[in-house]
Amino acid sequence: MEMFQHLFFGFSVALSIQNLLYCFIGCLLGTLIGVLPGIGPLATIAMLMPITFNLPAVSALIMLAGIFYGAQYGGSTTAILVNLPGETSAVVTCMDGYQMARQGRAGVALAIAAVGSFFAGTFCTMLIALFGPPIAEMALKFNSPEYFSLMLMGLVAAAVLAQGDMAKSLAMVTLGLLLGSVGTDVDSGWARFSFDIIELTDGIGFVVVAIGVFAVGEIVSNLGEAEERQVFTSKVGTLFPTVEDVKRSIGPIIRGTLLGAFFGVLPGTGPAIASFSSYMVEKKVAKDPSRFGHGAIEGVAGPESANNADAQCKFIPMLTLGIPASGTMALMLGALMIHGIAPGPTVMTKNPDLFWGLIASMWVGNLMLVLLNLPLIGLWVSLLKVPYRLLFPAIMVFSSIGIYSVNNSPFDIYLTAAFGLLGFLWLKLECPPAPLMLGFVLGPMMEENLRRALLISRGDPTIFLRRPISLGFVVATVLIVVLMAAPVMRKKRGSITG
Amino acid sequence: MRSVGGNRDFWAGLMFAGIGGAAMFIARNYPFGTTLRMGPGYFPQVLGGLLLLFGLYVMARGLRRSERIKGPWSVRALIALPLAMVLFGILMGSLGFIPALAALIFLSAAAGREFKFVEVLWLALLLTLLSVSLFVWGLGLPYPLIKLP
Numbered sequence: 001m002e003m004f005q006h007l008f009f010g011f012s013v014a015l016s017i018q019n020l021l022y023c024f025i026g027c028l029l030g031t032l033i034g035v036l037p038g039i040g041p042l043a044t045i046a047m048l049m050p051i052t053f054n055l056p057a058v059s060a061l062i063m064l065a066g067i068f069y070g071a072q073y074g075g076s077t078t079a080i081l082v083n084l085p086g087e088t089s090a091v092v093t094c095m096d097g098y099q100m101a102r103q104g105r106a107g108v109a110l111a112i113a114a115v116g117s118f119f120a121g122t123f124c125t126m127l128i129a130l131f132g133p134p135i136a137e138m139a140l141k142f143n144s145p146e147y148f149s150l151m152l153m154g155l156v157a158a159a160v161l162a163q164g165d166m167a168k169s170l171a172m173v174t175l176g177l178l179l180g181s182v183g184t185d186v187d188s189g190w191a192r193f194s195f196d197i198i199e200l201t202d203g204i205g206f207v208v209v210a211i212g213v214f215a216v217g218e219i220v221s222n223l224g225e226a227e228e229r230q231v232f233t234s235k236v237g238t239l240f241p242t243v244e245d246v247k248r249s250i251g252p253i254i255r256g257t258l259l260g261a262f263f264g265v266l267p268g269t270g271p272a273i274a275s276f277s278s279y280m281v282e283k284k285v286a287k288d289p290s291r292f293g294h295g296a297i298e299g300v301a302g303p304e305s306a307n308n309a310d311a312q313c314k315f316i317p318m319l320t321l322g323i324p325a326s327g328t329m330a331l332m333l334g335a336l337m338i339h340g341i342a343p344g345p346t347v348m349t350k351n352p353d354l355f356w357g358l359i360a361s362m363w364v365g366n367l368m369l370v371l372l373n374l375p376l377i378g379l380w381v382s383l384l385k386v387p388y389r390l391l392f393p394a395i396m397v398f399s400s401i402g403i404y405s406v407n408n409s410p411f412d413i414y415l416t417a418a419f420g421l422l423g424f425l426w427l428k429l430e431c432p433p434a435p436l437m438l439g440f441v442l443g444p445m446m447e448e449n450l451r452r453a454l455l456i457s458r459g460d461p462t463i464f465l466r467r468p469i470s471l472g473f474v475v476a477t478v479l480i481v482v483l484m485a486a487p488v489m490r491k492k493r494g495s496i497t498g
Numbered sequence: 499m500r501s502v503g504g505n506r507d508f509w510a511g512l513m514f515a516g517i518g519g520a521a522m523f524i525a526r527n528y529p530f531g532t533t534l535r536m537g538p539g540y541f542p543q544v545l546g547g548l549l550l551l552f553g554l555y556v557m558a559r560g561l562r563r564s565e566r567i568k569g570p571w572s573v574r575a576l577i578a579l580p581l582a583m584v585l586f587g588i589l590m591g592s593l594g595f596i597p598a599l600a601a602l603i604f605l606s607a608a609a610g611r612e613f614k615f616v617e618v619l620w621l622a623l624l625l626t627l628l629s630v631s632l633f634v635w636g637l638g639l640p641y642p643l644i645k646l647p
Contacts, residue, residue: 054637167559168507171514171552178521178545190528190538193521220579223609224572390621393606396579397625400586400602405639410587417580424576428567429510447541459534 003129010129010356014364019062022055023361026063027368030070031077035380036391037084041071042434043218045331046210047395050402057339058354062361064335065315066368068328072271072311073117073369076304077380080109081236090307092275096292096299107239109300110377112249114370116305120257121366124312127261128319128359132348136320139345144452145463147344149473151446154323156477159435160484161266161273169435172426176436179204180443187451199411206334207406209440211399212416213433214327217423219392236377245297252282252302260306264313266325274310275303312362319355320345322445327434330441337441506567507560515553521546578609594645595634599626 013019033044048067052060079090080097093113100109142150155177159169182193183203194200241249256278263274282302283289292299315332317323322343324330336343341351348355373380403412426433457463464470502508521542531537582605589598603622607613633639 051637167552167556168510171510171549171556174545174549174552175514175517178517178542178549181542181545185538187536188529188538192528192538192542193524216579216583220572220575220609221569223575223579223611224570389607389610389612390617392610393603393618393621394625396582396606397599397602397629400583401629401633401639404587404590405633405637410591413583413587413590417583420583421576421580424572425513428569428571429506429513431510431513447536450541451536454533454536459532461533 003133006133006352006356007129007360009352010358010360011364013058013353013357014062014360019059019357019361020364022059022063023066023365024368024372026066027070027365027372030067030072031074031369031373031376031380032070032383034071034074035077035383036074036386037078037082037384037388039391039395040214040218041068041075042210042214042327042331043395044071045328046207046214047399047402049210049331049335050207050405052335053338053406057336057341057351058357060335060339061332061354061358062365064332065358065362066365068311068332069117069121069308069362069365069369072308073114073373074380076113076117077110077373077377078384080113080300081106081381082384091272092279092303093300095279096294096296099293099295100297100300103295104235104237105295106235107237107377108241108245108297110236111239111374112241112245112297112301113304114374116249116253116256116301117308118366118370119253120260120305120309121312122363123257124261124264124309124315125359125363125366127313128316128362129356132316132320132355132359135316136345136348139321140349142345142469143467144449144456145467145470146473148446148449148453149464149470149477150321150323151442151449153473153477153480154317154321154325155435155438155442155446157266157480158325158438160480164432165430166484168431172431172433172436173439176439176441177443177446178439179209179436180440181447186444186448197411199409199415203444204415204440205403205406205412206338206441207403208412208416209419210331210334210437211403212419213423213426213436215395215399216416216420217427217433219395220420220424221427222388223392236381239374239377241297248297249301251285252278252298253305255281255285256302256305257309260309260311261313263306264310264325265316271307271310274306278302278306308366315358315362318343319347319358322347324438324441327437330434330437334441343445502561502564504566505560506565507556507563509560509567511553511555511557511560513553514556515550518546518549518551518553522550572609574611575609578605582606582609590641592645595630595641595643596626597644599629 029048030044033039045064045067052063075090076093078084079093080101083094083098097109155173159173160166182200184191184201191201259278260274279299279302282298283292286298314325314329317325318329318333324333333343341347400413403416423433453463464474525539525542528539529537530539530543582602585605586598586602589601600622603625604618607618634641
């Protein structure tokens with residue numbers, strides 16, 4: 001089997017001492033920061049990203065991926081122990097996880113969450129290994145018109161399917177694309193929107209936007225809210241589920257994984273939708289739905305597997321097509337580009353060590369999380385006691401040094417401060433920042449493909465409709481918008497996410 | 499109609515429309531090119547126009563629905579945190595790593611609601627030690643710890 005050959009090669013990369021170490025550091029740092037209340041995976045990745053820039057590309061991506069799962073797992077820990085969801089997907093885990101914690105079964109909830117996530121991770125690793133190559137091979141035949149339409153579909157779908165306001169999400173994507181056009185135009189050498197500032201002719205730094213919006217902006221917003229001192233159970237209890245617990249969890253884990261994998265490949269449907277739907281399904285199929293909300297283990301096992309499967313499968317479009325399906329993947333894609341790797345289907349053929357190494361490392365990383373996090377629960381619990389007033393200066397320090405270290409430029413720091421203000425403003429006005437990040441990352445590529453496509457067609461814009469694959473993407477884009485704008489769907493969306 | 503003061507979507511729309519309009523205005527002199535050969539002004543002009551339209555739509559909708567902006571404004575953090583970063587940037591170039599860090603930490607901490615001097619002092623010591631050992635000694639970033647003027 002070719003797949004196993006590839007995976008074997010991947011493991012030989014992922015299991016090198018160096019990469020194993022970076023995977024470990026990533027998982028550890030990710031969990032460490034993800035556990036802290038009020039810091040989501042996006043802020044965690046943005047903040048730690050500059051550290052990885054000095055590493056070789058494979059190690060950097062492996063470490064970033066580790067940070068990502070770590071942060072997500074850390075978020076679940078906080079949800080279960082303190083009833084504080086770090087991000088929307090953890091809201092579901094709070095419902096029954098926290099109840100279990102109050103009954104002295106926090107350990108069991110955490111263990112089942114870890115095992116469920118591991119199962120989902122394993123499944124998705126196989127899925128990527130199986131479907132990654134055919135998708136990439138198909139995409140290798142794409143030309144500029146197909147790419148442009150695909151990116152258009154990715155962006156529009158991500159904006160429209162995400163929670164919240166459709167018009168504002170689309171506006172944020174557009175704003176992101178516009179920000180991406182700042183700097184010297186590759187084609188003509190014309191300096192756009194640079195206001196005679198020499199630093200701006202190189203464009204706006206990717207880390208600057210990410211840290212400004214996701215880390216600084218969020219801190220400003222958090223500081224406005226009164227610090228709630230949560231009462232939580234420091235007694236974690238046993239980690240080992242009973243036979244009954246295991247029996248109850250197997251079904252939800254499998255169903256959650258499948259649901260998560262399905263939502264994972266769709267752009268824009270963040271982990272929140274996957275975990276919410278899993279919770280709904282479990283409540284529907286349960287013999288006694290009234291147990292939900294009072295510490296039902298199914299309500300932890302299903303959603304936790306679903307959100308991990310979703311997170312993991314988001315790597316498929318990112319690695320094979322170069323299309324980020326979520327804010328986190330936009331950050332990963334940006335990191336790839338900073339390492340000089342052109343995203344898209346060629347990653348698999350040109351950088352097989354990165355492609356397969358990263359996939360294998362996902363499995364390794366998930367295993368590490370189980371082996372590492374369960375014994376370290378005591379440490380996470382004590383971290384939860386650190387008050388926010390001590391945490392946020394630390395985040396500011398690491399963010400600022402991180403940004404400064406990229407170009408050794410004070411200008412980047414000033415620009416980040418400005419984006420921090422903007423990020424806060426966007427939170428206040430409820431303009432979702434993740435679509436902006438997608439647009440910002442894809443902007444230059446989109447312009448390049450549009451330019452080339454129109455050159456091929458001698459200036460005829462109908463080329464996007466005359467090529468069958470491209471037409472398919474355009475039709476899909478229109479369908480998504482029309483469907484989601486329909487009043488019936490809008491109501492439904494509101495009830496899922498609201 | 500209620501006042502637009504706290505009208506969330508009105509301001510969001512105004513921001514989008516303003517940025518879109520400004521982008522179009524700034525890019526007015528960039529060569530637009532033709533559809534066959536897109537100039538550097540093509541993409542920004544089109545995007546600016548799109549953003550302007552989205553902005554007008556969101557603004558109009560805001561006036562119709564008039565939803566309010568929620569939550570408190572953390573004015574203190576809004577001023578202190580960006581200022582802390584700017585100060586860090588200036589001091590990195592003039593006085594060196596440790597003074598820049600000290601300024602960043604103290605000013606950041608002042609953005610919070612509680613500011614206990616002794617606690618912040620300990621935090622500053624700890625974070626400085628950690629950053630110096632991790633970034634300067636560990637990762638080998640070439641920053642002078644203290645620069646004498």
